[in-house]
Amino acid sequence: MRVELTVNGQKKAADVEPRTLLVHLLREDFGMTGTNVGCDTSSCGACTVLLDGESVKSCTVLAAQADGREVTTIEGLASADGTLHPLQRAFQENHALQCGYCTPGMVMVSMSILAENDTLDEATVREGLEGNLCRCTGYHNIVKAVLAAKEEMGAEL
Amino acid sequence: MTATQTPTQDTSLSPEGNPLGFGRMLRKEDARFVRGQGHYVDDVNLPGMLHSAILRSPYAHARIVSIDTSAAEAHPKVKAVITGKMLEDLKLAWMPTLSGDVVAVLATDKVRFQGQEVAYVVAEDEYSARDALELIEVDYEPLPAVVDAKHALDPDAPIIRDDLEGRADNKIYDWEAGDAAACDEVFSNAEVVVSEDMIYPRVHPAPMETCGSVASLDKVTGKLTMWTTTQAPHAHRTIYALVAGLPEQKIQVISPDIGGGFGNKVGIYPGYVLSIVGSIVTGAPVKWMEDRSENLMSTSFARDYHMHGEIAATKEGKILGLRVHVLADHGAFNGVAQPTKFPAGFFHIFTGSYDYPAAHCKVTAVYTNKALGGVAYACSFRITEAVYLVERMVTCLAYELQMDPAELRMKNLLRPEQFPYMSPTGWEYDSGDYPRALKEAMRIAGYEDLRAEQAARRARATEPGADPSTPLMGIGLSFFTEGVGAGPRKHMDILGLGMADGCELRVHPTGKAQLRLSVQTQGQGHETTFAQIVSHVIGLPPEDIEVVHGDTDNTPFGLGTYGSRSTPVSGAAAAVAAQRIKDKARVIAAAALECSVEDLEWEHGRWYVKGDPSQGKTIAEIAMAAHSSLELPEGVEGHLDASVVYNPPNLTYPFGAYICVVDVDPQTGAVKVRRFIAVDDCGPRINPMIVEGQVHGGLADGLGMALMEVIAFDPDGNNLGGSFMDYLLPTSMECPSWELGETVTPSPHHPIGVKGVGESATVGSPPAVVNAVLDALQIRHADMPFTPAMTWRALQGRPMRPDLAIE
Numbered sequence: 001m002r003v004e005l006t007v008n009g010q011k012k013a014a015d016v017e018p019r020t021l022l023v024h025l026l027r028e029d030f031g032m033t034g035t036n037v038g039c040d041t042s043s044c045g046a047c048t049v050l051l052d053g054e055s056v057k058s059c060t061v062l063a064a065q066a067d068g069r070e071v072t073t074i075e076g077l078a079s080a081d082g083t084l085h086p087l088q089r090a091f092q093e094n095h096a097l098q099c100g101y102c103t104p105g106m107v108m109v110s111m112s113i114l115a116e117n118d119t120l121d122e123a124t125v126r127e128g129l130e131g132n133l134c135r136c137t138g139y140h141n142i143v144k145a146v147l148a149a150k151e152e153m154g155a156e157l
Numbered sequence: 158m159t160a161t162q163t164p165t166q167d168t169s170l171s172p173e174g175n176p177l178g179f180g181r182m183l184r185k186e187d188a189r190f191v192r193g194q195g196h197y198v199d200d201v202n203l204p205g206m207l208h209s210a211i212l213r214s215p216y217a218h219a220r221i222v223s224i225d226t227s228a229a230e231a232h233p234k235v236k237a238v239i240t241g242k243m244l245e246d247l248k249l250a251w252m253p254t255l256s257g258d259v260v261a262v263l264a265t266d267k268v269r270f271q272g273q274e275v276a277y278v279v280a281e282d283e284y285s286a287r288d289a290l291e292l293i294e295v296d297y298e299p300l301p302a303v304v305d306a307k308h309a310l311d312p313d314a315p316i317i318r319d320d321l322e323g324r325a326d327n328k329i330y331d332w333e334a335g336d337a338a339a340c341d342e343v344f345s346n347a348e349v350v351v352s353e354d355m356i357y358p359r360v361h362p363a364p365m366e367t368c369g370s371v372a373s374l375d376k377v378t379g380k381l382t383m384w385t386t387t388q389a390p391h392a393h394r395t396i397y398a399l400v401a402g403l404p405e406q407k408i409q410v411i412s413p414d415i416g417g418g419f420g421n422k423v424g425i426y427p428g429y430v431l432s433i434v435g436s437i438v439t440g441a442p443v444k445w446m447e448d449r450s451e452n453l454m455s456t457s458f459a460r461d462y463h464m465h466g467e468i469a470a471t472k473e474g475k476i477l478g479l480r481v482h483v484l485a486d487h488g489a490f491n492g493v494a495q496p497t498k499f500p501a502g503f504f505h506i507f508t509g510s511y512d513y514p515a516a517h518c519k520v521t522a523v524y525t526n527k528a529l530g531g532v533a534y535a536c537s538f539r540i541t542e543a544v545y546l547v548e549r550m551v552t553c554l555a556y557e558l559q560m561d562p563a564e565l566r567m568k569n570l571l572r573p574e575q576f577p578y579m580s581p582t583g584w585e586y587d588s589g590d591y592p593r594a595l596k597e598a599m600r601i602a603g604y605e606d607l608r609a610e611q612a613a614r615r616a617r618a619t620e621p622g623a624d625p626s627t628p629l630m631g632i633g634l635s636f637f638t639e640g641v642g643a644g645p646r647k648h649m650d651i652l653g654l655g656m657a658d659g660c661e662l663r664v665h666p667t668g669k670a671q672l673r674l675s676v677q678t679q680g681q682g683h684e685t686t687f688a689q690i691v692s693h694v695i696g697l698p699p700e701d702i703e704v705v706h707g708d709t710d711n712t713p714f715g716l717g718t719y720g721s722r723s724t725p726v727s728g729a730a731a732a733v734a735a736q737r738i739k740d741k742a743r744v745i746a747a748a749a750l751e752c753s754v755e756d757l758e759w760e761h762g763r764w765y766v767k768g769d770p771s772q773g774k775t776i777a778e779i780a781m782a783a784h785s786s787l788e789l790p791e792g793v794e795g796h797l798d799a800s801v802v803y804n805p806p807n808l809t810y811p812f813g814a815y816i817c818v819v820d821v822d823p824q825t826g827a828v829k830v831r832r833f834i835a836v837d838d839c840g841p842r843i844n845p846m847i848v849e850g851q852v853h854g855g856l857a858d859g860l861g862m863a864l865m866e867v868i869a870f871d872p873d874g875n876n877l878g879g880s881f882m883d884y885l886l887p888t889s890m891e892c893p894s895w896e897l898g899e900t901v902t903p904s905p906h907h908p909i910g911v912k913g914v915g916e917s918a919t920v921g922s923p924p925a926v927v928n929a930v931l932d933a934l935q936i937r938h939a940d941m942p943f944t945p946a947m948t949w950r951a952l953q954g955r956p957m958r959p960d961l962a963i964e
Binding site: 033039095102127135 | 183184186187188189190191192193194195196197199200202282284363364365366367414415416417418419448449450679680681682846847849850851852853854855856857858880881882886888889890892894895
């Protein structure tokens with residue numbers, strides 16, 4: 001079947017099987033390999049992307065379900081000239097990543113956390129990150145990074 | 158975050174004003190990872206590449222009667238179906254393990270654990286490959302399974318390894334260390350002896366990225382290129398040469414970005430070999446990527462030590478001896494990754510951080526119908542188990558003596574003047590100031606106030622009308638000594654490969670450098686910290702030093718990254734290479750400045766003429782001169798390169814003092830880690846930011862093991878921890894904000910004084926959490942993980958064995 005969707009602002013289309021998962025559409029058909037697969041039970045969140053602005057685990061969405069919708073992946077965050085999104089910069093500046101495998105999903109879920117909360121404290125950030133597993137950082141610096149990004153973006157949100 | 162007692166930031170700047178050497182430097186590798194531009198194995202996509210999947214055993218123990226692959230072969234997108242029989246013809250059905258045993262690549266005679274590899278399908282895409290697995294019919298004849306290690310040696314236990322000539326039981330080995338007679342003598346005269354049985358349950362390192370490979374055999378050149386999730390690319394190349402009979406110069410192993418390793422990606426798994434076979438058979442590149450359940454059920458587990466410990470002491474709490482017998486469950490094949498002469502790894506460092514004369518351990522290892530492994534998950538070759546044992550036993554002793562566990566530790570800790578210290582089991586600890594680290598942790602924790610709060614709370618709980626839901630407060634300590642940096646070639650090898658590591662440093666004509674390493678980062682930041690090491694020695698800015706690793710065609714031989722060995726071994730190699738460059742640069746500078754070598758003095762990044770600092774040459778200027786027509790003294794070659802193989806004289810012994818504070822809900826058994834204080838001493842810190850990140854991650858591991866993680870089995874050998882629905886990992890909600898401290902005691906034998914640290918927190922933290930929970934419950938011992946159910950059972954005085962689903 002044919003699916004047509006907007007990924008990071010660009011129109012994309014592919015012929016997929018009805019059973020094809022969104023994460024595989026992104027990785028295999030579109031070659032956008034920033035979004036990762038870390039489990040098979042929808043537990044880890046390494047595949048998190050934004051679907052019409054809301055964070056979803058793309059291993060648990062069919063490609064067909066994304067038809068006609070807007071997807072934002074980690075590749076779509078930095079601006080065209082390469083300038084990092086404040087969240088990406090905050091992850092680097094706070095050493096919120098090590099192996100980098102959970103990072104795309106962590107950054108994308110953090111987009112939702114920032115969008116959905118007018119004010120943030122450690123507790124709300126931790127709650128927001130609960131669906132995303134990290135094996136390297138012990139979460140401490142990820143929490144710091146999200147709070148730092150919030151601080152920096154402040155008025156913009 | 159407390160201020161460091163000894164700053165480890167280099168204060169010097171390059172001639173251009175850039176910071177040099179040690180210090181908090183943001184990571185180079187982040188630029189690609191935060192953009193989704195990392196390059197992991199599953200991101201590899203080659204023209205014509207095929208995909209593959211493995212059919213696995215549903216049984217823990219069963220004879221294979223027949224396999225019918227005809228329907229799978231008829232699938233329109235399937236390119237090949239491979240069984241054990243076909244591998245037998247290629248002499249590839251079995252392969253050697255890192256322990257000198259053999260393991261089936263695909264089962265031929267019978268299956269020996271649930272999840273074992275039985276057949277392999279190569280197809281045009283992964284969906285089709287997995288469809289085809291469903292079309293393979295295997296006829297099994299189930300056999301009774303050996304699940305409980307404690308019954309593996311029963312006379313009527315089924316023989317798991319009937320493939321091995323003359324096997325009449327399930328014993329793998331008995332191994333001993335220490336002086337049994339001296340230890341028995343101490344115990345027979347001791348005033349106090351405390352015995353305890355404890356299980357360090359089977360867990361799994363579960364890196365976020367599972368294991369996988371892309372094999373591409375070029376039939377024209379005969380060259381095999383292998384992208385794979387390996388922590389030890391050079392060792393893999395050598396083993397592929399031995400297993401597959403390919404010439405080693407025709408094998409290129411590329412370990413690209415790795416999504417975490419934690420010891421899971423040291424060994425060679427059947428899937429890797431199968432992807433090579435798939436490429437040989439189909440003539441196309443073949444990708445194999447396991448899913449999470451496969452990773453948890455069939456790749457290297459960790460721990461699974463059943464330990465009986467005994468500690469002897471005086472009534473005043475002076476420890477006199479420690480005696481331990483371990484029953485080690487290795488699964489169906491002995492696939493433990495450890496140096497050849499150390500079948501139980503470095504477990505015999507179990508005397509820990511304390512000063513006493515006598516110790517002895519005996520380790521008995523057995524086969525069971527479970528996956529293979531044992532050494533993984535930041536264990537430093539079984540030091541997790543050793544530290545857990547000693548820190549639990551010391552805490553049990555404090556419990557019996559009704560003595561504060563901090564006071565008991567302080568009384569027995571080794572003193573700084575005792576280093577280098579020869580332990581009763583033969584380890585020579587390099588350096589340490591243990592009392593200082595413990596005092597620092599107690600200061601950060603406010604230890605006295607915590608104990609006062611606990612006493613007040615306990616007193617209130619006994620008052621009439623006290624709220625029965627008031628949390629029970631527990632305080633747990635752990636003081637650990639690690640042993641990392643394997644290791645001296647004379648004593649340590651893996652499959653005959655000595656544990657020295659190579660390193661090549663090239664300074665290009667324009668003063669930019671490349672450092673080629675044999676180790677392989679999986680997120681620990683080597684691309685940044687190794688550049689800092691070179692910068693520290695020769696004064697080039699870290700951003701001018703490119704670190705190359707993970708490609709066996711382009712890096713020197715070495716044994717890879719695990720056991721926190723990168724900094725102790727390869728870090729030393731990099732420092733020595735940089736020192737050689739610095740020395741040679743002096744000779745070249747002397748030639749360029751037309752003075753004698755003795756006339757030159759070093760300031761960071763520059764050789765200059767004594768008494769006339771304006772006359773000098775920076776490393777960059779010297780590099781250009783080294784590649785120019787400048788006439789050099791007799792015997793001095795041009796260029797500015799160095800190649801080093803570093804054979805460490807000893808391990809490094811980092812240490813730490815950890816304190817955990819928990820609140821336990823007495824009505825539900827839920828444990829909340831309120832605070833965790835970790836003081837680590839790994840000598841000078843190359844990059845304090847990265848060290849802290851390593852510690853944070855390890856503390857989460859320890860919390861996970863103590864409270865959540867276990868792979869249990871039912872009586873039929875069904876794996877009950879085979880997915881993230883059952884194998885629970887800590888999330889942001891379980892982890893507290895970690896509180897770190899630092900002391901600095903350099904390693905005297907390391908060229909720049911640094912020690913490994915990556916595994917310290919995983920080693921040191923589980924006993925701190927367990928000690929805290931048991932302190933809250935006011936019982937001497939129960940086994941982790943302290944899930945609410947397990948904790949509640951312990952509170953009722955009916956603790957369960959965590960490794961079995963049914964008692």
